[in-house]
Amino acid sequence: MTASKKRFSISQAIFHTIFIAFCTFTTIPFLLTIMVSISGESSVFKNGYSLLPETFSLDAYRLLFAGDEIWNGYLISIIVTLSGTVLGLFLSAMLANAMAMPKVKYRNVIALIIFITMIFNAGLVPWYIFVTKYLHLKDTIFALILPMLINPFNVFLIRNYFKSLPPALLESAEIEGAGPFYSFTRILLPLSGPIIATVALFISLAYWNEWGLALWLIDSRELYPLQFMLFKVQSMINFMSSQGNTISGSQTLPSETAKMAMVLVTIGPIMLVYPFIQKYFVKGIMIGAVKG
Template identity: 40%
Template structure:
């Protein structure tokens, strides 16, 4: 085995120190959020935020989870939308990316340009709302939280680039053996594009899980509120109650405002963070799409 030189050891030491410092800087915000969510509100107002909890209390979690079925309903809605929406988006995006990656298809370049064009220009909020509600009928339904985000132009182009990097001779050999286009996609392209698929899948899952805007625009029935919109409504109501000059502010003074904000953050980011370790081994490779050719 080759022995490391002194310069290599110094560089490795600096690299390890840098990574340790980076990890600490990345963890501190999460520690602060968790600490604040279980720290007494009066202590926070008097001393500010800290990475370690003081005068531990679960009042913030009791307040948020005290809504019972409301929070559970919102979790069910968001979980359903995230799972179904991600699978549906991946299916449509993958098929379209594969089609646009086929160099022999004459319409691949024009349609790719149209997809890219939508990243630069759009019709605006009012036309989007009219088309979504009046013509597509997406209002007060779970489909309203899924269909508008079915295809993301950036994700589509990234996945197309990844599939385009697969050696075309593999597809030609499969065609000689009698494979059709669906077999080329599902039996050859998808297994070879697994890192890209995992990366785009994570992007779609995060997008669906964190979305509150579609619920705000298209959902009126509270039982269909996604989790993020319900959390936004709770924190907005608390902020209004604590800042108003009415008698209700007296009762609102006992509400752990900062603790509730942090507790809702913990409850909403937890599930999506747990998804990352399962996709982490593909994630780094997927982010290097197009960086190396040959």
Template identity: 80%
Template sequence: MHAQKTRYSFSQALFHLIAIAFCAFTTIPFLLTVMVSISGESSVIQHGYSLFPDTFSWDAYRLIFSGDEIWRGYMVSIAVTAIGTGLGLLLSAMLAHTMARQKVKYRNGIALFIFITMIFNAGLVPWYIFVTKYLHLKDTLAALILPMLVNPFHVFLIRNYFKSLPPALMESAEMEGAGPFYVFAKIMLPLSTPIIATVALFYSLAYWNDWGLALWLIDDRKLYPLQFILFKIQSMINYMSTQGNLVSGSQTLPSETAQMAMVLVTIGPIILVYPFIQRYFVKGIMIGAVKG
């Protein structure tokens, strides 16, 4: 009994050590990013990245937040992420619900049509012409939302999860007189919280991190999202650094520290969403990817 208890204590201690080491491996890079972002540029150039820099400086943050553009970019990105995630999730779930129902006559044809879009596309030039000349989305907030509104991969994830639910639930509701929208909103969605939360995270990350749509479709500076503004700032810093330009005549541009500061500025809002979703993530992605 004593030997068994000793083995159990040793195994538990080993597990705790592994967990602590894993937490350290994931936490130290984040702490390093924070410390480098508030380090002096000269200290980073001379000594490299360090958790204990020689000098501290807020030059990187002063450069990033030097104007009102960055705050306007925050508002644009938040609006695009919230609207795009909500609409994309709703349309994807409705489409997945249609494909998962056995009673829908052409559900396999719809699934094939959506699957083809995962493999083939018309190309960038036809896509750009269609979006700008026919949909007239140039320099509009919709240009940052509509092109990414429905993702085929997310549709199939939700469909597979819907197919794992007992059909008897929907059949009994229909026998009681429930319509398709009632079944979808009151039965399917409440039972599908894990996959809905997972796909919501996918959509929100995609919208929040996107800057390509702004590069192609937005010329109005008031509609620039956060990521595109940071991309322009970083490009400007890199260009001026290669040209040997100086700030205030003696201080070098905060190139390395600005990169780390941009990482923290970017992940700020989105990292607040993840703790509320992560408990659904593993269950949702496993069932949505394997079932069906």
């Protein structure tokens, strides 16, 4: 074995060792979350968090899924996330397309106006008045969708990716008689898979994790999304624990284990979706952020 090959094999071994150690350190918190969520509340208070639970218990999950509220929250969150992602992605892509096309007049002015919204905002009170008094979104499911449809950061990412595509593609389509909408839907979008998947992930995560809109704009319990419903459940558990209440007899309320169970209930759907778009993520974010 030559000296260069020996140095290369040693560097590879060091790299793989560091990579395995990093993966282990990032996996342990997730495993710890699972184990604590299925542990008994008394053992957690007695021994703290442990990868090997002393007692097995599903009280945290029984408490969370005791009624229909969590399932209804799941349904609302899924509806809001899917509809918001599709509408937000389509509108953001159309706006980015207009900003990326050289023939569009005042495209730089439009970009400046959108950029200003990333730095300044009118404030929470004017926003609330506008949403409730003028748009009449109070206590409707649209209050969870419409205020988050357009994110300026996502628009600029898509615009930069569109500008990286060869202009000859759209020019040849225009020569063949294709209109702007046809070129956008049949040529531009199919060629923009990486950035579309990346931005779709950003938008879906934002909708899935959002609970502030429900706090400000939703009064009906049947419209509570999952995140806000879990927030209400956790508040109830903390209040009952502070009052010394129990589930039945001397059984302690699963406050700590319920927190870990809520984490798993929340991230479950995202963990199922992320592997399918992971391959597009790095390419999309790099091209969208650098080009332009």
